[in-house]
Amino acid sequence: MSIIHDSILWLNDPLNWTNPDGILARTGEHLWISAAAVGLGCAVAWPVGVWLGHVGRGGTAVVTMTNLSRAVPTVALLTILPLTVLGFGPPAIILALALFAIPPLLANAYLGVREVDPQVRDAGRGMGLSGWQLLRSVELPLAVPYLANGLRIAAVQVLATATLAAFVNGGGLGMIISRGFGLGLNAGGGQVLAGGLLVALLCLLADGALALVERAALPKALRRTSRRLPHSAADAVAP
Amino acid sequence: MPSKVSAIVSAWAAYDPDVDNPWFSWDYLRQNTGTLLAALREHLLLTLAAVAVAAVLAIPLAVLAHRIGSLTGPILGVTGVLYTIPSLALFAMLAPFTGLRPVTVLIGLVLYALLTIVRNTLTGLRQVPAEVVDSARGMGYGPAALLWRIELPLALPGVMTGLRIATVSTVALVTVGELVGFGGLGNLIIGGFNSNFYRAQIMAATLACIGLALALDLALVLLSRAVMPWHRRRTA
Numbered sequence: 418m419s420i421i422h423d424s425i426l427w428l429n430d431p432l433n434w435t436n437p438d439g440i441l442a443r444t445g446e447h448l449w450i451s452a453a454a455v456g457l458g459c460a461v462a463w464p465v466g467v468w469l470g471h472v473g474r475g476g477t478a479v480v481t482m483t484n485l486s487r488a489v490p491t492v493a494l495l496t497i498l499p500l501t502v503l504g505f506g507p508p509a510i511i512l513a514l515a516l517f518a519i520p521p522l523l524a525n526a527y528l529g530v531r532e533v534d535p536q537v538r539d540a541g542r543g544m545g546l547s548g549w550q551l552l553r554s555v556e557l558p559l560a561v562p563y564l565a566n567g568l569r570i571a572a573v574q575v576l577a578t579a580t581l582a583a584f585v586n587g588g589g590l591g592m593i594i595s596r597g598f599g600l601g602l603n604a605g606g607g608q609v610l611a612g613g614l615l616v617a618l619l620c621l622l623a624d625g626a627l628a629l630v631e632r633a634a635l636p637k638a639l640r641r642t643s644r645r646l647p648h649s650a651a652d653a654v655a656p
Numbered sequence: 657m658p659s660k661v662s663a664i665v666s667a668w669a670a671y672d673p674d675v676d677n678p679w680f681s682w683d684y685l686r687q688n689t690g691t692l693l694a695a696l697r698e699h700l701l702l703t704l705a706a707v708a709v710a711a712v713l714a715i716p717l718a719v720l721a722h723r724i725g726s727l728t729g730p731i732l733g734v735t736g737v738l739y740t741i742p743s744l745a746l747f748a749m750l751a752p753f754t755g756l757r758p759v760t761v762l763i764g765l766v767l768y769a770l771l772t773i774v775r776n777t778l779t780g781l782r783q784v785p786a787e788v789v790d791s792a793r794g795m796g797y798g799p800a801a802l803l804w805r806i807e808l809p810l811a812l813p814g815v816m817t818g819l820r821i822a823t824v825s826t827v828a829l830v831t832v833g834e835l836v837g838f839g840g841l842g843n844l845i846i847g848g849f850n851s852n853f854y855r856a857q858i859m860a861a862t863l864a865c866i867g868l869a870l871a872l873d874l875a876l877v878l879l880s881r882a883v884m885p886w887h888r889r890r891t892a
Contacts, residue, residue: 613748
């Protein structure tokens, strides 16, 4: 009871929102670090995934990489990368998060192009499209739902894992939780609970917002057929 | 006579942080075998307990979702929301109530493993061919016998896939339990970072963690071959 009361009290203190390391500043930090990581992940994973899907090779490698990446603890990469030449600060955190964003982005990009109906591809070829034209005007538009799905999964995952940057003092909303733990559960329990609620809320809101983006990204022609996508291609490709 | 600049340059060249703080050290492994094994044991026990509890909860939930169509949405929705909440936030929301105990980590891990196992089991159940179910019904199988002797055995590949993904993800996730003091090898990773960035400890614990995940995955592959001999014959 008193912990819930403490957390409401903590959330009601305007200074906890507007301080230089308050909720607003931490949320901003959280969002820009995550956005940079997802952007970096997309810049690497989408061209590679789309190309692999276009030439129809590397499927096994993509699946193996997706499965292997699950075994690497985020905490480990977040602690190891700042100790390399990257040094402490946002670049190491962003790179660590981007590495975790790549598998779902890559798997979905590959699957999206791969899943294009072979008959549609043949029809494109029959119309005299070159490989590049086929990719640009047939395969890519049809892969958009998968790309959007991968983006949503990767973005939510990165927002969630960005919380862990607090373990290495890397900023973001997780810092509120780790500061609370630093005070001990008796004094900081309310802050810990409040931080947890804020992070959970942020991720659920982001998931909802991205679900709308995902729906908007679906080409009009595909909306009528109400094609069901696997919720996560990263889950569906496991052997 | 060497100039001041060249002295500074040669001193800088001679200074190699990796000599003082190597990524890998036999000495560290020799002197800390006991600590590493204890952390590995905690890691393994937390993982096995979490996946076992999650499987016991998730498989009946998946069967329910499969049998009663109106429950599919709510079950997948609730587990999906739980999955979206970051692990650190979940531990933060649990810890003030359940304390700094292993059970806090365990509850969090179980909630995470649930979605993976439910979704894959459901996929497995849905892939059972309708003709097979129809002919079983025609042969007089009741709902219970149909489930035990036809649907669940045929859904086993999906169940095993779910268990594999859940186990590997859980091994990686246990490290976050460091927050409440029970993170298995995660305690050594974060502990090494906090005590002067002790690279040998961070690296050893990380590799042990990845090794554990791969070993458990291999064990599950072997287990699924043992319980599904027909599956291997078909795919081979």
